[in-house]
Amino acid sequence: xxxxxxxxxxxxxxxxxxxxxxxxxxxxxxxxxxxxxxxxxxxxxxxxxxxxxxxxxxxxxxxxxxxxxxxxxxxxxxxxxxxxxxxxxxxxxxxxxxxxxxxxxxxxxxxxxxxxxxxxxxxxxxxxxxxxxxxxxxxxxxxxxxxxxxxxxxxx
Amino acid sequence: xxxxxxxxxxxxxxxxxxxxxxxxxxxxxxxxxxxxxxxxxxxxxxxxxxxxxxxxxxxxxxxxxxxxxxxxxxxxxxxxxxxxxxxxxxxxxxxxxxxxxxxxxxxxxxxxxxxxxxxxxxxxxxxxxxxxxxxxxxxxxxxxxxxxxxxxxxxxxxxxxxxxxxxxxxxxxxxxxxxxxxxxxxxxxxxxxxxxxxxxxxxxxxxxxxxxxxxxxxxxxxxxxxxxxxxxxxxxxxxxxxxxxxxxxxxxxxxxxxxxxxxxxxxxxxxxxxxxxxxxxxxxxxxxxxxxxxxxxxxxxxxxxxxxxxxxxxxxxxxxxxxxxxxxxxxxxxxxxxxxxxxxxxxxxxxxxxxxxxxxxxxxxxxxxxxxxxxxxxxxxxxxxxxxxxxxxxxxxxxxxxxxxxxxxxxxxxxxxxxxxxxxxxxxxxxxxxxxxxxxxxxxxxxxxxxxxxxxxxxxxxxxxxxxxxxxxxxxxxxxxxxxxxxxxxxxxxxxxxxxxxxxxxxxxxxxxxxxxxxxxxxxxxxxxxxxxxxxxxxxxxxxxxxxxxxxxxxxxxxxxxxxxxxxxxxxxxxxxxxxxxxxxxxxxxxxxxxxxxxxxxxxxxxxxxxxxxxxxxxxxxxxxxxxxxxxxxxxxxxxxxxxxxxxxxxxxxxxxxxxxxxxxxxxxxxxxxxxxxxxxxxxxxxxxxxxxxxxxxxxxxxxxxxxxxxxxxxxxxxxxxxxxxxxxxxx
Numbered sequence: 001x002x003x004x005x006x007x008x009x010x011x012x013x014x015x016x017x018x019x020x021x022x023x024x025x026x027x028x029x030x031x032x033x034x035x036x037x038x039x040x041x042x043x044x045x046x047x048x049x050x051x052x053x054x055x056x057x058x059x060x061x062x063x064x065x066x067x068x069x070x071x072x073x074x075x076x077x078x079x080x081x082x083x084x085x086x087x088x089x090x091x092x093x094x095x096x097x098x099x100x101x102x103x104x105x106x107x108x109x110x111x112x113x114x115x116x117x118x119x120x121x122x123x124x125x126x127x128x129x130x131x132x133x134x135x136x137x138x139x140x141x142x143x144x145x146x147x148x149x150x151x152x153x154x155x156x
Numbered sequence: 157x158x159x160x161x162x163x164x165x166x167x168x169x170x171x172x173x174x175x176x177x178x179x180x181x182x183x184x185x186x187x188x189x190x191x192x193x194x195x196x197x198x199x200x201x202x203x204x205x206x207x208x209x210x211x212x213x214x215x216x217x218x219x220x221x222x223x224x225x226x227x228x229x230x231x232x233x234x235x236x237x238x239x240x241x242x243x244x245x246x247x248x249x250x251x252x253x254x255x256x257x258x259x260x261x262x263x264x265x266x267x268x269x270x271x272x273x274x275x276x277x278x279x280x281x282x283x284x285x286x287x288x289x290x291x292x293x294x295x296x297x298x299x300x301x302x303x304x305x306x307x308x309x310x311x312x313x314x315x316x317x318x319x320x321x322x323x324x325x326x327x328x329x330x331x332x333x334x335x336x337x338x339x340x341x342x343x344x345x346x347x348x349x350x351x352x353x354x355x356x357x358x359x360x361x362x363x364x365x366x367x368x369x370x371x372x373x374x375x376x377x378x379x380x381x382x383x384x385x386x387x388x389x390x391x392x393x394x395x396x397x398x399x400x401x402x403x404x405x406x407x408x409x410x411x412x413x414x415x416x417x418x419x420x421x422x423x424x425x426x427x428x429x430x431x432x433x434x435x436x437x438x439x440x441x442x443x444x445x446x447x448x449x450x451x452x453x454x455x456x457x458x459x460x461x462x463x464x465x466x467x468x469x470x471x472x473x474x475x476x477x478x479x480x481x482x483x484x485x486x487x488x489x490x491x492x493x494x495x496x497x498x499x500x501x502x503x504x505x506x507x508x509x510x511x512x513x514x515x516x517x518x519x520x521x522x523x524x525x526x527x528x529x530x531x532x533x534x535x536x537x538x539x540x541x542x543x544x545x546x547x548x549x550x551x552x553x554x555x556x557x558x559x560x561x562x563x564x565x566x567x568x569x570x571x572x573x574x575x576x577x578x579x580x581x582x583x584x585x586x587x588x589x590x591x592x593x594x595x596x597x598x599x600x601x602x603x604x605x606x607x608x609x610x611x612x613x614x615x616x617x618x619x620x621x622x623x624x625x626x627x628x629x630x631x632x633x634x635x636x637x638x639x640x641x642x643x644x645x646x647x648x649x650x651x652x653x654x655x656x657x658x659x660x661x662x663x664x665x666x667x668x669x670x671x672x673x674x675x676x677x678x679x680x681x682x683x684x685x686x687x688x689x690x691x692x693x694x695x696x697x698x699x700x701x702x703x704x705x706x707x708x709x710x711x712x713x714x715x716x717x718x719x720x721x722x723x724x725x726x727x728x729x730x731x732x733x734x735x736x737x738x739x740x741x742x743x744x745x746x747x748x749x750x751x752x753x754x755x756x757x758x759x760x761x762x763x764x765x766x767x768x769x770x771x772x773x774x775x776x777x778x779x780x781x782x783x784x785x786x787x788x789x790x791x792x793x794x795x796x797x798x799x800x801x802x803x804x805x806x807x808x809x810x811x812x813x814x815x816x817x818x819x820x821x822x823x824x825x826x827x828x829x830x831x832x833x834x835x836x837x838x839x840x841x842x843x844x845x846x847x848x849x850x851x852x853x854x855x856x857x858x859x860x861x862x863x864x865x866x867x868x869x870x871x872x873x874x875x876x877x878x879x880x881x882x883x884x885x886x887x888x
Contacts, residue, residue, distance in 0.1 A: 005830045031763070035760065037703075037736075037738045038760070041240045087707075095851060
């Protein structure tokens with residue numbers, strides 16, 4: 001997490017405490033989607049960009065966003081648990097992590113991601129810690145093409 | 157136990173010790189002897205500069221033999237190896253060699269690792285063969301070393317050049333491949349600097365404002381010139397005064413040294429030139445050799461003292477040249493290749509101090525800082541940076557043998573406080589990069605990633621401070637040590653690849669404070685009260701052959717492009733990078749010559765940066781508060797130099813050379829040069845006119861390699877290196 005992001009979390013917490021809503025307010029998240037980790041031999045298959053927003057309402061996370069510039073059609077979008085901000089969650093350090101749930105992806109090299117998932121308490125906590133990330137796979141990059149860790153928008 | 161049983165147990169033990177691969181069968185590969193022969197030359201011309209002529213690996217380039225090769229490729233196929241190499245190599249020019257070159261190189265690598273040539277040539281369409289069925293990773297000397305009759309004559313000073321890209325005494329092969337023009341060594345241009353003035357001890361302590369006498373200009377390492385002619389108001393009028401094409405090959409990370417109107421310029425192939433700094437006219441040239449390789453070996457600075465120029469070279473020698481004529485006065489061997497020294501020299505009271513690089517691979521002599529008599533070249537002392545058994549700190553290596561204590565290179569020349577008579581050096585990480593590869597567990601491995609305070613007269617350690625004990629992700633804290641006073645408090649400040657800016661008391665080594673300047677996720681805790689850092693649990697418990705995420709990655713944070721301390725504003729202006737890696741440590745051969753960096757890396761953009769890899773960060777050194785910061789897509793490949801006129805200069809990967817307002821960071825002027833702006837810019841003056849000199853080039857190590865992969869939209873010249881020095885000034 002960046003320091004700016006950490007401050008934003010603290011500010012959000014303070015504001016949340018000051019406000020006295022009967023129901024917890026929705027929390028907005030966002031992330032840019034960047035190519036997953038690659039080297040010179042895989043760079044051509046892991047191109048593309050994207051932007052995703054998420055709204056946590058209670059324990060329900062609703063996600064929507066777009067992606068573009070893939071070298072092959074998107075095949076799936078997964079929400080995963082990482083070990084921290086910028087850290088994937090695979091047990092062997094791979095691109096994948098424990099699944100939170102799948103999102104709908106429109107397919108093609110440009111498209112949309114949408115979905116709504118019910119999170120458990122641990123997943124909500126991980127989301128607040130910047131440890132939940134979205135992974136898009138594609139035909140040419142079946143293990144992962146784009147990824148991004150959800151965070152409060154000012155974290156960018 | 158019966159003899160038979162004993163023999164069976166011994167046999168089992170031998171098999172176990174040998175490992176699965178050591179006893180694996182070698183077999184006939186899908187390639188020919190002709191391809192191996194051609195591949196040897198192709199490898200020397202295109203690959204050995206990074207991977208080494210013996211394929212032992214160096215720096216970011218992994219070993220291509222032994223356990224590291226087996227760990228990466230034993231379960232892969234010949235086609236996958238070809239595919240990887242042909243799409244990713246050479247670095248910065250991936251995929252641009254001929255199809256034959258790629259197949260030849262694959263054939264050569266397989267043959268070095270034990271595969272035998274067959275009668276069918278290897279092509280991209282050859283039937284894939286599992287590599288462990290034909291190669292066992294045991295380097296075959298007869299393949300590495302060609303028959304004597306097939307070797308070209310070695311290039312020595314004044315001798316005819318090699319024509320086939322073979323190694324010439326340098327442990328790393330030259331970049332000048334087949335068909336390259338002649339490159340004779342020795343004193344190739346005769347001339348005399350007529351107005352040379354000897355450099356005194358007092359000159360080094362109190363240099364003329366007009367001069368730039370050492371790496372970061374002064375003993376304090378500020379990368380700051382007090383010259384004031386160029387200001388925020390007029391910097392946009394800067395004009396090119398002259399430029400000079402520098403040697404190809406190797407790496408350009410050089411500091412032009414300027415004294416009394418003469419520029420002493422270190423080129424690749426350990427070539428030193430004296431140029432008229434006003435006109436760019438060459439006065440003398442001495443090509444010390446050996447001929448440089450494709451990617452590494454950029455000498456960062458040379459030194460002047462009395463009537464001599466001192467240069468430490470890529471073959472781990474130190475030379476003294478006559479400053480007036482360029483003639484060699486003495487040459488002393490520091491160590492033998494693959495050791496090298498490119499970090500430059502620090503000259504203190506008649507001694508020339510230098511560090512040592514290329515300590516990646518295990519060796520008997522290890523790594524050290526050493527001092528030499530400036531008149532004779534005699535070694536006066538050395539300080540071992542990989543603490544040995546029985547020495548202070550020698551018990552911090554988890555009990556591994558002394559010869560397996562790799563790394564602890566010193567690749568940036570130290571700074572010096574004349575009043576305290578103390579010299580300050582940064583030490584790199586221990587190697588291999590990852591503790592799982594090293595076998596050092598949670599041991600701190602002194603004096604890796606430390607600041608050393610040494611007595612320059614004796615080499616005796618006064619104190620040390622280890623910034624990241626047991627560093628494990630190629631995030632060393634080895635760079636410039638800036639000596640800055642805050643009232644009566646004398647501090648030494650430094651920043652490493654992890655992006656943590658440190659402030660220490662330079663009298664005692666006491667920790668005073670830190671500031672995190674870029675996002676990091678490798679430490680689960682950074683205690684600002686004590687200065688203690690704690691790695692993530694998975695990094696502490698790491699295993700080989702598994703990936704671990706690291707933000708920042710080995711590009712830094714901060715890397716060799718140096719910080720400037722602008723004294724009038726009390727600001728440190730720090731060039732930084734933002735990228736991450738997934739790092740995998742490999743198993744290594746635990747023997748002399750084994751080791752290496754042994755890390756495989758996958759790269760990704762740092763989250764939250766919008767793919768901006770460059771970040772400029774200014775911090776007040778007294779309060780440690782951020783003054784200003786900005787980011788851009790391309791990272792910076794030059795040091796920052798700031799001036800008394802309130803302007804700071806920096807160059808980037810995408811060929812821009814920029815001037816900033818020191819107080820705000822606002823870009824005031826920029827121009828675009830022929831290649832990545834790379835090296836250490838300087839400012840000097842002659843006849844009342846202020847100049848700014850900067851170099852362009854390639855071979856900048858991690859800070860250049862990472863954006864070469866990540867920034868596919870940034871296009872740089874691939875033909876020729878674009879090694880050049882440019883000199884700017886105001887009109888008139």
